[in-house]
Amino acid sequence: MRFIKKNYGWMIVAILATLPMLVVFNLLNIDFTNGLSITFEDADGQSTIDMLYHVTGEFAIRWMTAVLTCTPFFILFGVTNLFVRQAMGVATAVWSFLHFIFFIQAEGFSETFTQVNYIAGFVATLILIPLFLTSNRKSMKRLKSNWKKLQSLAYAAIILSLLHVAILEKTWLIYTVVVGLGFMIRIPIIKKQIMAYRASRRAKSV
Ligand code: HEM
Secondary structure (H helix, E strand, O other): OHHHHHHHHHHHHHHHHHOOHHHHHHOOEEEOOOOOEEEOEOOOOOEOHHHHHHHHHHHHHHHHHHHHOHHHHHHHHOOOOHHHHHHHHHHHHHHHHHHHHHHHHHHOHHHHHHOHHHHHHHHHHHHHHHHHHOOOHHHHHHHOHHHHHHHOHHHHHHHHHHHHHHHOOOOOHHHHHHHHHHHHHHOHHHHHHHHHHHHHHHHHHO
16 A cells, blocks of 8 residues: 555556557457467458557657656646656657557668658657666666756657657647747746745745
8 A cells, every 4th residue: 555655656657658558459460370470450451550650659749748748847836756757758768669660560660761750750769768768766876967968868859759740740739839838937037936936825825
């Protein structure tokens, strides 16, 4: 019970990030008759690859946007949880890697370098590798102040991902608005005023 009380935040993130994997499994045709073969087809033999791109891409960008709202959320409400943030980072990376794995399987790795939007997505995915590998307490302790510097690469990843989605003319505006507002709240002078306002309200209430 004590464990759940202490860890429920990241556990909820893990459940929310894992549940949609059931949809992904449903879109795959897994056949064990002749070794393991995975194809992107439904029961009627129709291709499910577009749906797989859609589901994995959407979850990747949603989690990435969510991670980047953690700091603005802290500035606005004074609430933060490092483990929740790290779990969100892992969810972002896992969904992005799945998105890319399906792409490689369907189109081939070399196809990545045929369009600017794919290259932008590819660089974003590369950035996520060190972020994914260091999203844990051990790496935080080992890297000390460099950990924060490394994590700030997430800004480049979101800009490249938004570029990828915008060029594809998919849903990008809502994510850009949320991320953009988050960046504005982080501007030192705005951040300082919000923090001062919160501190004064807290002082009045005690
Ligand atoms: C090597 C990296 C990547 C490749 C090759 C790639 C490729 C693709 C392809 C082929 C599509 C479908 C395009 C279409 O339906 O016309 C797509 C859609 C999408 N991708 Fe990526 N992508 C990559 C990385 C990323 C990353 C890092 C993110 C976000 C974190 C992302 C988010 C999305 C989103 C949101 C969509 C639109 C889904 C929809 O609404 O249908 N992609 N991507």
